[in-house]
Structure formats: C-alpha cells, structure tokens
Amino acid sequence: xxxxxxxxxxxxxxxxxxxGQMDLTEFEAFLSDxxxxxxxxxxxxxxxxxxxxxRRLTIAAKGQAKKLQYSxxxxxxxxxxRVK
Numbered sequence: 001x002x003x004x005x006x007x008x009x010x011x012x013x014x015x016x017x018x019x020g021q022m023d024l025t026e027f028e029a030f031l032s033d034x035x036x037x038x039x040x041x042x043x044x045x046x047x048x049x050x051x052x053x054x055r056r057l058t059i060a061a062k063g064q065a066k067k068l069q070y071s072x073x074x075x076x077x078x079x080x081x082r083v084k
Contacts, residue, residue, distance in 0.1 A: 027060035034066075034083045042079045053079055 007015070014023065034040060040056070042053055054070060061068050067084040074080040 022056060022059070024056055024060045024063070027056050028063065031057070031060050031064055031066060031083075036066075036083050039080065039082045041074070042081075044079070050079060053083050057081065 014034045030040070041056060042057065044050060058068060058078070069084055071080040071082075
C-alpha cells in the first residue's frame with residue numbers, strides 16, 4: 001500500500017504552478033553570482049531542450065536586470081553565454 005501524507009498549504013504551491021509559471025530558483029541562484037563580462041556554460045540533461053534552457057536563463061536574467069548573449073559556437077548539448 002502506498003504511503004500517504006497531507007501536504008501543507010505553503011508547500012503545495014510549488015507542486016501546482018500557474019500556467020506559464022516556471023520554477024527558476026536554480027537559474028536565478030546561478031546568475032546571481034555572475035557579473036557583467038562573465039562567461040558561463042549550461043549543459044542540458046534529460047529531456048531538456050536548448051530552447052527551453054535559453055528561455056529560462058533569459059527570464060531569470062531579466063529579473064536581475066541582466067542581459068545575456070548566447071554563443072553560436074557552443075559544443076553539442078551545451079549553451080555558452082556571456083553576461084552583458
């Protein structure tokens with residue numbers, strides 16, 4: 001028999017995001033350590049697409065008043081970007 005538990009209201013919100021809402025916590029945390037001129041790389045895992053990762057990075061950067069420039073010469077499975 002499966003284990004059951006009641007989820008507290010404050011924790012339940014992370015399971016049911018509003019339409020179009022994404023959890024960008026990891027992206028925001030990583031970008032917060034970068035400053036203008038820094039170059040970084042993101043590697044795709046599982047079923048993530050390049051387009052989805054770039055979109056999440058861009059949205060997270062915009063929330064921190066940063067702009068990103070993406071390299072067109074990155075290796076397969078990687079996204080290389082510079083903070084402008």
